[in-house]
Amino acid sequence: MxxxxxxxxxxxxxxxxxxxxxxxxxxxxxxxxxxxxxxxxxxxxxxxxxxxxxxxxxxxxPNAFAKGLITQQSGLIGIVFPSTQSPIYTQALQYLTRALVAEGYSSILIPFDTYADGDHSIPQLFHYRVEGVIVMSSTLESHLVEECLDLNIPVVQLGRVARGANTNCVVCDNASGGVMAAELLVARGCLRPAFIAGDHATSTNRERESGFCRRIEQLLGYPPLVYQANFSYEAGGAAARELLVMPSPPDGLFCATDLIAIGVMDVAREMGLSIPDQLQLIGFDDIPQAAWVGYQLTTFSQDIERIAEESVRILLCQIKRDDNRCTHLILPVTLVQRGTLRELTG
Amino acid sequence: MxxxxxxxxxxxxxxxxxxxxxxxxxxxxxxxxxxxxxxxxxxxxxxxxxxxxxxxxxxxxPNAFAKGLITQQSGLIGIVFPSTQSPIYTQALQYLTRALVAEGYSSILIPFDTYADGDHSIPQLFHYRVEGVIVMSSTLESHLVEECLDLNIPVVQLGRVARGANTNCVVCDNASGGVMAAELLVARGCLRPAFIAGDHATSTNRERESGFCRRIEQLLGYPPLVYQANFSYEAGGAAARELLVMPSPPDGLFCATDLIAIGVMDVAREMGLSIPDQLQLIGFDDIPQAAWVGYQLTTFSQDIERIAEESVRILLCQIKRDDNRCTHLILPVTLVQRGTLRELTG
DNA sequence: CTGAAAGCGCTTACAG
DNA sequence: CTGAAAGCGCTTACAG
Structure with missing residues (x-):
């Protein structure tokens, strides 16, 4: 009782x-x-x-469900989060949620592979009538975006550009980074430059690659060697093990990401190569590890905070005004000079 | 027109x-x-x-808002995500959302500092009638948890134990890790062991510290040196710079986290110390960087996937059964032997 | 400025 | 198994 x-x-x-x-x-x-x-x-x-x-x-x-039902506004934004190791996305996530909260929105998290799991699992996302979606996954080539477009739900892609899709995106200037990397390397006497590529399916990788290759070819008259890897530390190491034992190995490397570059560095040192004397190196992203004493990697930094904030701004703009003109925002990258490039000799 | x-x-x-x-x-x-x-x-x-x-x-x-309104079940779980650099939390977040989706729930993300911002900003969290909350922030000592308890919303704390609070938590066996670290170091001849502490306010740090200190004192008859740092790479470096120039510096270090240990390693090497010959080292967490060629850090690994899954299991159990008996689950840690400890000499 | 009332899109007894 | 109807907790014309 x-x-x-x-x-x-x-x-x-x-x-x-x-x-x-x-x-x-x-x-x-x-x-x-x-x-x-x-x-x-x-x-x-x-x-x-x-x-x-x-x-x-x-x-x-106040009960947000009752309110949402009557106003037809959920106050919810979906965020697609990739299953990657890169700290970049974690930072972006933090800035995104912060910006969203400041605007009175809440974030529903969609782990990437949930959706990739198959079409039969209709994302709960749509049941909650999210007002907009921010997609961070770099490799996702799914129909999520198309589905949103069908439903007239604004989408912003952060850090990636989908082929041919007329959706908003906010990215850093990957191509310029590639161009600058080429110039930096050539100015320091590199004659056998190489690009270590990440996942080929990503716009991030493609743009860095094409900017670099184009400019190298202009400056040197021949294209750089391109080694196809993926976005991991391990892939960087594997690339180094193959490339650095070649008869005339590359003397300057532009890596698609810092993680790759760090993998290269560890293996190159193991092989007794001195950096930057025998091998010069440039990364991309400026992850925390790039600044570690043991690496001091010269790299390009993207302003993640700004990228996140602009993504939110663009998304909310479309939600509120119900305009569907597409914005393609490219934010500058800045070179972070550390120790993996030789001094410029006068 | x-x-x-x-x-x-x-x-x-x-x-x-x-x-x-x-x-x-x-x-x-x-x-x-x-x-x-x-x-x-x-x-x-x-x-x-x-x-x-x-x-x-x-x-x-089906409109989840209408459904939630009538069933009084939102299908939403709040996840408090800390503003830290540690990859541990990102992994946990991915496993959590995945497990939650599998159970038919969606995740609302609450960035830590939103809530810390002040009491006047009532978290939108409660407006959406989350059915449960998972708290990951290691340092947060807020009243969020109490507020949930007041509202009869189940809470699970992941990776931390709040003082005196009668809430569920799922943690790894930090104390045993500390004990094992002490034994490993002493077995390898350490006579001047030290603990480099992370944030003092966290249960994680306190338990690792007390397990280590207690066991060192038992084995050696005197306590280890304790250096108060915080959970960052930089703090590890700073600690090394102070400790390793002492008249008789520590010969074995147990660091509260891998990040600290890696900071120590980089500075120790810069000072010309060889690891593990002149300085032995043990970390905690087994972050990806611990396995990097340049570090090969011996450390303790926690089973993040299991921790996340158990957290979800416990939370859903309380939600469904409406029982409020408190679970305090401690999961084992496993030693990952790499290169920062000397071989045991027969 | 204020209140009574309709209605958002569902679930779920209730009565067949 | 099926349908008509009440009701979840709000917002918002509508009429004072």
């Missing part, structure tokens, strides 16, 4: 209060409560004060 | 269909549609087929 009473009592004690409860306690109508919680709602200061006091006493919090 | 027509037409075209639309097309009642989408709902196969066909034609997706 006592045992069955207890859960009941708890339920009652913890029952969340509604606007009707607040209205009763405040001695006003339920509409008045709603208005008091609506920015710009037409209520007298007196009524608002009574409502707020009652609401506080009851621990009232 | 044309311009004002267009948006309207678009709105219509993209208007999401409801169960009533589906019912009309399928020639059944709206209730039948609802039942067809409810697992175990009492509908004939024939009706279900008609409904599913119509639903597919219309691109119907």
């Amino acid at each position: 006592i045992e069955s009473d207890k859960p009941l009592a708890q339920k009652n004690r913890n029952r969340v209060s509604t606007s009707i409860d607040v209205a009763k306690l405040a001695g006003v109508s339920q509409s008045a409560v709603s208005r008091a919680f609506t920015p710009g709602g037409s209520v007298s200061e007196e009524t608002r004060a009574k409502v707020l006091k009652a609401a506080k006493a009851l621990g009232y919090r | 044309i311009e004002s027509d267009k948006p309207l037409a678009q709105k219509n075209r993209n208007r999401v269909s409801t169960s009533i639309d589906v019912a009309k097309l399928a020639g059944v009642s709206q209730s039948a549609v609802s039942r067809a989408f409810t697992p175990g709902g009492s509908v004939s196969e024939e009706t279900r087929a008609k409904v599913l066909k119509a639903a597919k034609a219309l691109g119907y997706r």
Whole structure:
């Protein structure tokens, strides 16, 4: 008897209060409560004060589900998060959620592989009527984006450009990074430059590669060697093991990411090569590890905070104005000079 | 004229269909549609087929807001994500969302500092009536947890134990790690062991420290030196710079995290010390960098995937059964032997 | 400024 | 198994 009473009592004690409860306690109508919680709602200061006091006493919090149902605005943004190791995406995620919260939105997280799992698993995402989606996955070539477009849900792709899709994207200037890398290497006397490529399917990799190759060819008259790897530390090491034992090995490497470059460095040193004397190196991303004492990797830094904020800005702009002109924002990268490039000799 | 027509037409075209639309097309009642989408709902196969066909034609997706409103179950879990650099949390986040999706829940992300920002900003979290919360922040000592408890919302703390709070938590066996570290170091002849501590406010750090100190004192008859740092790479380097120039510097270091240990290694090498000959080292966490060629750090690995899955299991258990008995789950750590400890001499 | 009332899109007793 | 109807907790014309 006592045992069955207890859960009941708890339920009652913890029952969340509604606007009707607040209205009763405040001695006003339920509409008045709603208005008091609506920015710009037409209520007298007196009524608002009574409502707020009652609401506080009851621990009232407007039910977002009821609100969303009636206003047809969920206040929810979907964020597709990739299953990668790169700290870049974690940083982006933090900045994104922060910016979104500041604008009054909440973030629903969609792990990448959930969606990749197959078409039959309709993402819960759409059940919650997200108002917009930010896609971070660098390799995802799925139809998620198309599905959003069908449903008229704005999408911003962060850090990637899908082929031919007319969706918004915010990326750093990968191509310019490639061009600059070529110039830096050639200016320091490199004659056998190489590019260590990450995942070929990503726009990030393709742009860095083409910028680099194009400029090398212009400067040197021949293209660099291109080694196809992937975005991991291990792939960098493997690339180094193959490339650096060649008859005339590369003397300057531009790596698609810092992680690759660091993998190269570790193996190159193991092989007794000195950096930057015998091998010069440039990375991309400026991950925390690039600044570590043991690496001091010269690299390009992207302004992740700005990329995240612009993504949110563009997304919210489309949500609010319901315009569907497409924005393709390219943010500059900055060279971070550290120790893997030789000094420029006068 | 044309311009004002267009948006309207678009709105219509993209208007999401409801169960009533589906019912009309399928020639059944709206209730039948609802039942067809409810697992175990009492509908004939024939009706279900008609409904599913119509639903597919219309691109119907049940509105989670309407459903949540009527069932009083949001299907949403809040995840508090810390603003840290450690890859551990990113991994945990991926495993968590994956496990949650598999169970039919969606994840709302709460960036740590949002909530820390001040009490006046009531977390949107509660507006969405999350059914449970998983807290990952290692340093957060906020009242979020208490607030959840007040509202009878189950909470699981992942990787941390709050002082005196009677909430669920899933952690790895930090204390045993400390004990094992002490034994490993002493067995290899260390006479001047030291602990480099991370953030003092975290249970993680406290348990690693106390396990280590207790066991060192038992084995050696005196306590280890304890250097107060924080959980960063930089703090490890700073600690090394101070400790390793002492008259009789430590000969064996247990670091609260791998990141600290790696910071120590980089500086120790810069100072010309050879590892493990002149300085032995043990980390904690087994982050990817610990396995890098340049470090080969001996460390303890926690099974993040299991920790995440158990957290979800415990949380859902409390949500479904509405029992509030508290679970405190401690998962074992395993030693990952690499190169920063000397060989045991027979 | 205020309240009564309709309605958002579902689920679920209730009565066949 | 099926449908009509109530109701979840809000917002928002509508009429004072």
